[in-house]
Amino acid sequence: MSTNTQDIEALVRNRPYSAGFITEIDAETLPPGLNEDVIRALSARKNEPQWMLDFRLKAYRRWLTMREPTWAHVHYPKIDYQGISYYSAPKSMKDRPKSLDEVDPKLLETYTKLGIPLKEQEMLAGVAVDVVFDSVSVGTTFKKKLAEAGVIFCSISEAVQEHPELVRKYLGTVVPFGDNFYAALNSAVFTDGSFVYIPRGVRCPMELSTYFRINERNTGQFERTLIVAEEGSHVSYLEGCTAPQRDENQLHAAVVELVALDDAQIKYSTVQNWYPGDEQGRGGIYNFVTKRGDCRGARSKISWTQVETGSAVTWKYPSCILRGDDSVGEFYSVALTHHHQQADTGTKMIHVGRNTRSTIVSKGISAGRGQQSYRGLVRVLESAENARNYTQCDSLLIGDQCGAHTFPYTEIRNPTAILEHEATTSKISDDQLFYARSRGIGEEDAVSMIVNGFCKQVFKELPMEFAVEAQKLLQISLEGAVG
Amino acid sequence: MLNRDAYESAFARFSETLPAATIAPRRAALQRFLDTGLPGKGLEAWKYTDLSPLGAEAVAAPSVRGRPETPLPQFPGMHTRCWVNGRAPDVDAQAGPVETPSGEHAHDGLANLNAAFALPGIDLLLDDGASLDAPLHALFVTEPQGDGEMVHLRHRIVLGEGASATVVVHELGRGDAPRWSTHLLDIELARGARLRLVRLQDESAGTRGWFEARAAVHGDASLDMTQVDLGGGIVRNDWRPRLLGPGADVVLRGLMAPVGRTHVDSQFLTEHAAAHGRSRQWFRGLAWDRAQGIFNGKVVVRPGAQKTDSEQRIANLLLSPRARINAKPELEIYADDVKCAHGATFGRLDPAALFYLRSRGVDEATARALLIHGFAEAVLQHLEPAELRKAVVARLLERIGNEIDPEVLA
């Protein structure tokens, strides 16, 4: 509520999903369907080296032997993987623009509408942005300034061309190509995404961020992000996602890999606002994402913060493998499901090294007919002397048609581990509502205020600009949940 | 691979003791078991307990009744009935007709195995307003004569409106031979009925045991259950109470204390199907040596079960470097006006408390035993009468190889 109320109301009045517009742009899209030829064509189009194609084909062959996971608490019609187009790029991208000045103005306009004015951003804000439109990256800002610090921030396609030794060294080492059904699919067909490399001892001079947007009909988005933080380096990375309003469901199956070496720190924040479908549950994005961070080095730290308000179905467990001694993993999450949205999300903290610590704070809000599950795993291996974990997961229910579920798995194999887990489920308190209303605050505002308070622990982990955006999103997503 | 021949021939032998008319449904259950096999990998509910490899082992029909060789435990004020190798001395050894699994359990491998071979166990029916004059101590002693012997029992406790009873289900296994034991217990509590149930599982190290209790708890009825797992080899317990009317109250308590290579997997699934229900799950786990303890507590609140009040508390201690504990306190909630909370902790004996005791002159072994007992007491204090509690504590200390006098703890 630190934002001006008028602002929010203007947004609400506009339309519930303000990123739902479609950009009319000529696109070059591969016909729907998936086989080895499609993968070869995709790889050829991107001018990839043989090792990259081999990686894709290996993943594809593994994927063919795998089955879609069914253990999550979500229900959706079977996905026709042959009905999806695995590559779509704006035509004007064919001859890659050398700089943002050469980017199709229509594309730039799209991002301005989304509140990410690439040009102004470059001029004003201290945030470097990589923008991914359907299957390709359309541009990265602040490249030069970052290069001066030795930081590499570019699209992953570019990294395959320009920094093959780094990509080859790390790609698939955190999320192996056969890790799970969606990760295997992504490994076979990923089209673009971001690559970040922070050299030894460097504190990245600015926030890095990527905006993902799905525009074309019938396309899936399979982005791949790889962040490597060398010894003693620090980086904060933000990710935002939107998609147009369409009646059919669209698949988004991303893979994100983070590697933190000794004393390195990676902070990864997400505001996920994919199109959630309409009030009847038609359309919306299937967000099936594998995100994993590897605290490979001693005293390294990886922190995930996510605000999930979009998508029809979410299946996502940003995780940390705490391999290095004294390494630290964190997961802060706010997930909101309204109307017919379903989310099965949480984290995995795998304690391998000594004195490893992890913190999990999950806040789930369910309204309308939304179904929300927290699914978490804390595993302490034999080698993890003195591991510590604290988990808190709270659910808030708005209305009697929604559901909130908690599935916290704990596996302990070392007697020196100390773990605490606390969870509560409740509805918004009538007393709190009455108190706020008796001070003159309208019911809907009071609800949104209380919900924001409920989420505070997570919001405070977000970089400033994102925290404001997250609060707005929450308020818009809760529109109509009361009364 | 399931050793189909062994199960077929065991059934052929067993069916010789059955009245001809009751064989067909049991045979059908056996067939369904052979089709599904033993539960394990691929089933989320059996994630940590994979029984399927055991299907390859030989099995045999239960041997005919024997006489227990050693003195049997008895508790003052209780009425003890004893089953030996699955057969009650005072009941005709012939097993009668059996209800075969249906509905959600139709393809439940173990339930079908149980149905094929089930022998009559506890059958307690109380009329409206009736009560048992003394707690029933149902003792199941097993002394197998050969490898792979199976004892499968079917129990029923039905209490009429306002009826009340206390039942102690006590399984005592002797000998080291590998063997199977399954118990399927159906409980129905009419309005206002009260059942106190204690289950002591003290099976032999060779026992692969499955115990499932399903309970229908109607309005204002109360189920108060305390389970202590002391023994067994591979043990799985499923408690599935359903709260079906307003004012229903279900308390499930559990203590597991596996040692050696014992594997204990307890699952509490409490389902609130009506408004104004109250449920509690209190569970404590201790694991030694290379033992593995699993606890999965789940509370489901169905649509319309408003004003549900539920709480789960789980605490675990790992006492050896190779011991393992897996636990999962789950909530599945489809109603908004509810108060549901759960908490879980994992840790070891508090070094500060140990030091404190030792600084007062208590030797380390005793200090450890005192702290362990203190931890277990949260569950054990609900065992009555005191003689029963003392017997359980003594057995617990014996299992963990501690020589301290249980009287010290009394």
Next chain:
Amino acid sequence: MLEINNLHARVGETDILKGLDLTVNAGEVHAVMGPNGSGKSTLSKILAGSEDYTVTEGRVRLLGQDLLDMSPEQRAAAGVFLGFQYPVEIPGVSNMVFLKSALNAQRKTRGEPELEAGDFLAWVRHRVKQMKMDPAMLSRGVNEGFSGGEKKRNEILQMLVLEPRLMVLDETDSGLDIDALKIVAEGINALRSPERATLLVTHYQRLLDYVQPDKVHVLSGGRIIKSGGPELAHELEEKGYGWLSEQRAA
């Protein structure tokens, strides 16, 4: 200013107010006293619009407007302020955000412009100082982790910021030590003006030593059974409530 006529209210099946009449004129301070369970808190909550009670009969008017048809937030905008007996905690929502939202929502409803951030801040800081509170409290959650006394002080702070027309203070003096009581009383007195009215709902005389009432009413059995000047409060302090009911019974 406030006119209550023949007010009947119940919670569930229990009648609590049974024909209450009360008029408070602009500029006046009235104290409503009475034994526990007499319906004092019910009266306060009904004025603020709590949905826990059902009004079965009667009328409540503020400045000529019918209050009973209005939602709690409409009443607040119309000028009603209830200082709660047990102020609720709202974790994660800072006092600053809460006050700003409340003030601007009320202003908006009344068709007044919202305050600029800077003006608002200065205004709140001024009131915090007046209540001798630590400005750091503004960034803490609403009543989160506050002691009983801090909560009551926070109620008065909110009142000073919102500047209502009708101040209803429900047992505001309970849980306060003597210093805090004085500060709270100063806060209340600061808002005394010819345009405002105050209703002090209290069990004890204590607060009335610092906030002089114009009239004192005794509420018992869901009705005002006696009204008088400030001296009535002293009499009650000396004799308790027993003598009144005996008098009535006689």
